[in-house]
Amino acid sequence: QKEVEQNSGPLSVPEGAIASLNCTYSDRGSQSFFWYRQYSGKSPELIMSIYSNGDKEDGRFTAQLNKASQYVSLLIRDSQPSDSATYLCAVNDGGSQGNLIFGKGTKLSVKP
Amino acid sequence: DGGITQSPKYLFRKEGQNVTLSCEQNLNHDAMYWYRQDPGQGLRLIYYSQIVNDFQKGDIAEGYSVSREKKESFPLTVTSAQKNPTAFYLCASSPGSGRSFGPGTRLTVL
Numbered sequence: 453q454k455e456v457e458q459n460s461g462p463l464s465v466p467e468g469a470i471a472s473l474n475c476t477y478s479d480r481g482s483q484s485f486f487w488y489r490q491y492s493g494k495s496p497e498l499i500m501s502i503y504s505n506g507d508k509e510d511g512r513f514t515a516q517l518n519k520a521s522q523y524v525s526l527l528i529r530d531s532q533p534s535d536s537a538t539y540l541c542a543v544n545d546g547g548s549q550g551n552l553i554f555g556k557g558t559k560l561s562v563k564p
Numbered sequence: 565d566g567g568i569t570q571s572p573k574y575l576f577r578k579e580g581q582n583v584t585l586s587c588e589q590n591l592n593h594d595a596m597y598w599y600r601q602d603p604g605q606g607l608r609l610i611y612y613s614q615i616v617n618d619f620q621k622g623d624i625a626e627g628y629s630v631s632r633e634k635k636e637s638f639p640l641t642v643t644s645a646q647k648n649p650t651a652f653y654l655c656a657s658s659p660g661s662g663r664s665f666g667p668g669t670r671l672t673v674l
Contacts (some may be wrong), residue, residue, distance in 0.1 A: 456606070495654055495666060496654070497665070556604065
């Protein structure tokens with residue numbers, strides 16, 4: 453059973469701090485990694501994708517990938533109350549064309 | 565505006581009733597997907613279609629059926645065989661490995 457594991461949280465950080473969200477995955481054949489943000493009652497929206505080891509930055513967001521450790525993370529700098537949401541990690545299924553495996557999500561709360 | 569639309573936003577089903585959830589996209593994506601999300605759970609794949617007139621079962625296909633007669637449309641039918649259908653249903657499409665999601669349909673069994 454291929455799995456994506458995330459700490460369910462809630463993760464609480466003060467406004468302006470760095471929020472660090474972590475994800476591990478079991479499928480060594482995975483090549484594509486995604487972070488989605490989901491506000492309560494809404495659908496997920498893609499905020500970051502990463503395909504190579506290392507860091508990828510986009511504005512206040514940085515995704516980090518370490519394939520050897522099967523670990524992907526998302527850093528949110530200068531956290532804002534509007535960042536309060538559930539963050540879903542998704543990893544492609546290396547053995548099934550096009551399938552994504554989703555983690556259960558980490559709930560982030562940014563306190564003013 | 566390109567995007568994915570789902571209807572209805574809320575749907576109530578009586579015991580023993582079949583209901584159909586609509587999903588339409590104008591993104592010209594070949595692949596379309598249906599996911600189910602339960603509270604505190606990740607997204608679970610119900611069915612997916614990589615091309616018109618072809619679709620495959622996902623992890624939890626029992627009690628559901630789909631069709632893909634047009635590239636733009638991928639309706640999902642929740643049959644009476646699905647014993648616990650109350651959930652948030654998400655349709656998605658993809659040009660590659662990522663996903664664009666529709667706004668979702670919240671289904672409740674009365």
